[in-house]
Amino acid sequence: xxxxxxxxxxxxxxxxxxxxxxxxxxxxxxxxxxxxxxxxxxxxxxxxxxxxxxxxxxxxxxxxxxxxxxxxxxxxxxxxxxxxxxxxxxxxxxxxxxxxxxxxxxxxxxxxxxxxxxxxxxxxxxxxxxxxxxx
Amino acid sequence: xxxxxxxxxxxxxxxxxxxxxxxxxxxxxxxxxxxxxxxxxxxxxxxxxxxxxxxxxxxxxxxxxxxxxxxxxxxxxxxxxxxxxxxxxxxxxxxxxxxxxxxxxxxxxxxxxxxxxxxxxxxxxxxxxxxxxxx
Amino acid sequence: xxxxxxxxxxxxxxxxxxxxxxxxxxxxxxxxxxxxxxxxxxxxxxxxxxxxxxxxxxxxxxxxxxxxxxxxxxxxxxxxxxxxxxxxxxxxxxxxxxxxxxxxxxxxxxxxxxxxxxxxxxxxxxxxxxxxxxx
Amino acid sequence: xxxxxxxxxxxxxxxxxxxxxxxxxxxxxxxxxxxxxxxxxxxxxxxxxxxxxxxxxxxxxxxxxxxxxxxxxxxxxxxxxxxxxxxxxxxxxxxxxxxxxxxxxxxxxxxxxxxxxxxxxxxxxxxxxxxxxxx
DNA sequence: GTGGTCTAGACCACG
DNA sequence: GTGGTCTAGACCACG
Numbered sequence: 001x002x003x004x005x006x007x008x009x010x011x012x013x014x015x016x017x018x019x020x021x022x023x024x025x026x027x028x029x030x031x032x033x034x035x036x037x038x039x040x041x042x043x044x045x046x047x048x049x050x051x052x053x054x055x056x057x058x059x060x061x062x063x064x065x066x067x068x069x070x071x072x073x074x075x076x077x078x079x080x081x082x083x084x085x086x087x088x089x090x091x092x093x094x095x096x097x098x099x100x101x102x103x104x105x106x107x108x109x110x111x112x113x114x115x116x117x118x119x120x121x122x123x124x125x126x127x128x129x130x131x132x133x134x135x
Numbered sequence: 136x137x138x139x140x141x142x143x144x145x146x147x148x149x150x151x152x153x154x155x156x157x158x159x160x161x162x163x164x165x166x167x168x169x170x171x172x173x174x175x176x177x178x179x180x181x182x183x184x185x186x187x188x189x190x191x192x193x194x195x196x197x198x199x200x201x202x203x204x205x206x207x208x209x210x211x212x213x214x215x216x217x218x219x220x221x222x223x224x225x226x227x228x229x230x231x232x233x234x235x236x237x238x239x240x241x242x243x244x245x246x247x248x249x250x251x252x253x254x255x256x257x258x259x260x261x262x263x264x265x266x267x268x269x270x
Numbered sequence: 271x272x273x274x275x276x277x278x279x280x281x282x283x284x285x286x287x288x289x290x291x292x293x294x295x296x297x298x299x300x301x302x303x304x305x306x307x308x309x310x311x312x313x314x315x316x317x318x319x320x321x322x323x324x325x326x327x328x329x330x331x332x333x334x335x336x337x338x339x340x341x342x343x344x345x346x347x348x349x350x351x352x353x354x355x356x357x358x359x360x361x362x363x364x365x366x367x368x369x370x371x372x373x374x375x376x377x378x379x380x381x382x383x384x385x386x387x388x389x390x391x392x393x394x395x396x397x398x399x400x401x402x403x404x405x
Numbered sequence: 406x407x408x409x410x411x412x413x414x415x416x417x418x419x420x421x422x423x424x425x426x427x428x429x430x431x432x433x434x435x436x437x438x439x440x441x442x443x444x445x446x447x448x449x450x451x452x453x454x455x456x457x458x459x460x461x462x463x464x465x466x467x468x469x470x471x472x473x474x475x476x477x478x479x480x481x482x483x484x485x486x487x488x489x490x491x492x493x494x495x496x497x498x499x500x501x502x503x504x505x506x507x508x509x510x511x512x513x514x515x516x517x518x519x520x521x522x523x524x525x526x527x528x529x530x531x532x533x534x535x536x537x538x539x540x
Numbered sequence: 541g542t543g544g545t546c547t548a549g550a551c552c553a554c555g
Numbered sequence: 556g557t558g559g560t561c562t563a564g565a566c567c568a569c570g
Contacts, residue, residue: 013570022237049570055569089241096252098230099234100252100255100259102226106223107223114252149545174558175556175558185548186547205553205554207556218353219352219353296506308543325561341542342543342570343543349510351510371427374431378497383497384519394509417554
């Protein structure tokens with residue numbers, strides 16, 4: 001699992017780990033059932049405090065992205081959102097609104113937003129192994 | 136100007152103000168040249184300290200969203216980002232990536248992302264007054 | 271890091287700190303990666319409030335001169351301006367115009383401006399360590 | 406006398422007037438002995454408070470740029486700097502240092518500083534009427 | 541220990 | 556009346 005932390009970012013280290021693990025899972029860099037390094041190993045390889053690594057895993061578990069099997073380690077969880085369809089869309093809508101607001105202030109027109117999103121989506125899907133048919 | 140702060144949010148109060156003012160401007164709820172409430176009035180209406188309200192305005196001015204006219208108050212600026220094209224796209228790209236990652240974890244397929252974005256964009260533009268052509 | 275504040279100056283205390291830190295970095299008195307005193311220590315040594323010292327560091331971080339590493343302190347950043355080329359030249363042009371106007375009123379002819387600038391530039395570069403080529 | 410004030414600038418209005426009058430004199434847009442509009446007329450034409458216009462003239466008088474002849478009005482003064490040669494160079498040096506520091510942080514190399522200064526100097530001299538020989 | 545946020549309250553410049 | 560600066564002092568997140 002290859003993560004790259006930016007220690008001088010305003011985003012806390014644990015949150016960077018959360019974001020990147022979610023990105024890995026979303027892009028297919030990690031698949032359901034894959035095992036993650038132990039908290040201890042992760043902390044060593046990222047050169048962060050062990051508490052930082054542990055906090056990241058806790059957050060990811062809380063979100064349902066990872067699951068810990070006692071004594072066996074931490075794995076990418078199968079479960080997708082426990083939230084209702086309405087709640088899931090509400091959350092995405094909030095992010096979409098922030099994107100649109102930011103694009104407006106960065107003076108980036110709608111057409112360019114669309115093409116940028118398509119480009120990024122494509123970049124994600126390049127990394128994803130072929131679907132097994134189970135979505 | 137109607138803002139709603141959530142004191143229990145992890146987002147600092149001043150940052151909530153910044154976000155909401157940017158959203159108002161982007162959505163057409165406020166237009167270039169419109170005057171904002173004075174720092175003192177805003178502080179009273181949001182029940183925050185004057186310094187907190189002032190900090191929000193200062194951040195917005197630093198971003199080029201607002202402009203302060205000495206002794207006269209604070210206004211929506213004509214804008215146009217001062218950042219390099221590269222920096223502007225880098226910022227939007229980060230938001231786009233987060234949106235795509237989040238959509239995956241919320242189990243919302245790409246086609247629905249596109250339609251949601253279009254819907255939100257439309258909602259924004261409904262509020263925006265038609266251009267008069269006079270700049 | 272040796273700074274000298276003039277409490278009777280029209281320039282705010284935090285802005286004096288900003289100016290002097292930028293001068294230190296530009297002249298090679300501080301190098302990329304160097305750690306600055308903590309906000310608390312700086313406040314004590316300058317006999318200003320902690321908030322004032324913090325504000326100076328925040329401005330410098332916003333300008334890209336410093337970078338903060340959560341829980342570790344504040345460091346000289348690798349830099350490189352985020353502004354557009356146009357904006358960067360506009361800013362320098364304003365300073366150049368002020369210099370030329372002032373030189374006229376001080377009755378200092380163009381030829382002497384050039385030689386003074388060269389002298390000062392030389393003084394700056396004397397202090398700057400030779401590049402190691404390693405960036 | 407054509408001045409252009411930017412009400413949303415951080416520079417106070419009176420200081421903008423001071424700067425621009427000095428620039429006019431330096432560039433030859435106004436010459437020694439030329440009469441300036443009355444405080445009242447200036448205030449009207451710039452649409453500023455009369456106190457603002459008066460303060461600008463006071464500052465310019467204090468610097469020796471303008472002189473008021475009681476009952477006759479305000480004129481561009483002949484006198485150049487009352488300061489010693491050393492003091493005059495010290496003042497220009499301060500501006501030069503600020504320019505060099507800023508150029509460094511804007512990532513503008515020395516060669517470009519020189520060419521920019523030359524360009525601006527040229528722009529100034531274009532406006533200046535031919536010397537009468539008295540400098 | 542590090543920086544970030546917030547309040548209460550004072551003083552000041554600008555216009 | 557407007558925003559800007561500064562202090563004293565408290566609390567919090569991060570690591």
